[in-house]
Amino acid sequence: MAEMWINMGPQHPMTHGLWNLRIKVDGETIVDAEPEIGYLHRGYEKIMEVREFQKNVVLTDRLCYVSSITWSHCYCLACEAAMDLDVPERGKYLRVVSNELQRIASHLMWLAAYGPDLGLLTALLWALRERELFLDLLQLITGARMNQNYPRIGGVRNDAPGDFEKYCAKVIGHFRKKLGEHEKVFEQSKLFQVRIDLRKLDPYDAYPEMDFQPAVEQEGDSYARYKVRVEEMKTSCDIILQALHKMPTGPYRVKPPRRIEGEGFRRTEDSRGEALFYVIGDGDDRPYRVKIRSPVFSNIAAAPLMMRGNKVADVVAIMGSIDVCVGEMDK
């Protein structure tokens, strides 16, 4: 049979956003694939060059609206590396808590999107129901459900409310029971190799004081990526409770300098992989150059490798398991 190219996108339920996966098929088998991205390119790196360091946090929030805090957090860390600024202990713990809450909310959003990809509408409804609880917690600590604008260069914007630990314990206790049900839904319908967790390898903030085991799967297929994410949600629950328990009192934010002379970079374990910000200041109160390294941008480049030899019907399951977020991919 003659080979031909098929466009899966830009308008296709598989894309979860706006991008185009071109696949070359021979009958039903995929011979080659080619992601076509850039539909959502907003020129973040250029826009950030004319805004003040602190004000850019608003922008980095919108890199991925599902995982805002982790992105702003990474940007703040890079600026602090360039400024040689130390964050107060309580600020570090609050960052860990908000980061992990955001990670669970992000993974649940992925679970909700991945379920219908595989024909499991139950997963959509259940995961979004659970996500609502974590959005409530985020609202309690930051004041917003999405695009929280919470991390600051030098700490976080505000302290947690007094009874925050109580609410967290309640939600997490409930969530741990429910997560078992989610796993049953997915495992009834059977469908990367070594994972490296930067929270362990290159620890930042209060992560060195946390006791947790990174989730690792050896297989490297879609099912392994699913298992890693579910395992990560359990790990995040443990980390949140530990951090709230160990959290010291005291200030949570210091005033950063307005100007940066020099450069710095930091990488963090984002919800989707390794995020890296590289910030250069030329002595002005705006960055001279900001480089954003997006995990999805790098992972999507591996699409041809993951696709070759598979069937067209598997495309949705494979690409869905990457957890594509077009906002951060196209910058």
Add this chain to the structure above:
Amino acid sequence: MGIEGEVLAGLKDRFGEPSFRSLAIVRDRVVKIVIDRKDLVAVCTFLKSKFDMAHLSSIAAVDWRDHFESVYHLTSWSRNFMVQINAWIPHDDPHIDSVVPLWNGANVHEREAYDLMGIIYDGHPNLTRILLPKDFEFFPLRKDFPQEVDRQYVSRRKIGGG
């Protein structure tokens, strides 16, 4: 001697100190070296084989007005440290050798740097625009590409400098 000192000593030993513009330890387990573009592939090959730098995190291109820099963030998972390589590129001849033969993941990062900054990576298998439209004529991250600034407060220095 920690891993940082070991890397610096290894590099000095292999290439000789004059071939580096600077060598420094940025912080714990992070080393920064500044080189000329002609040494890039040799240095990268050496680092990859000697210190198991298996992972290329990102490639950033920076416009310093008098020259470009292509900045590589390399990671070694087994030894757990990072190296930042700043390679100098002349402004009037923005060419540098591609590192795709060493790290396949460099492919999209080099395409992005070409797309936004106009640096040409010689030897890249498919150096085309990746984020911007195919017929776009400019390289927007360059400093001579102006931004719309009349609707926002921008420091005088930035307006003067473009």
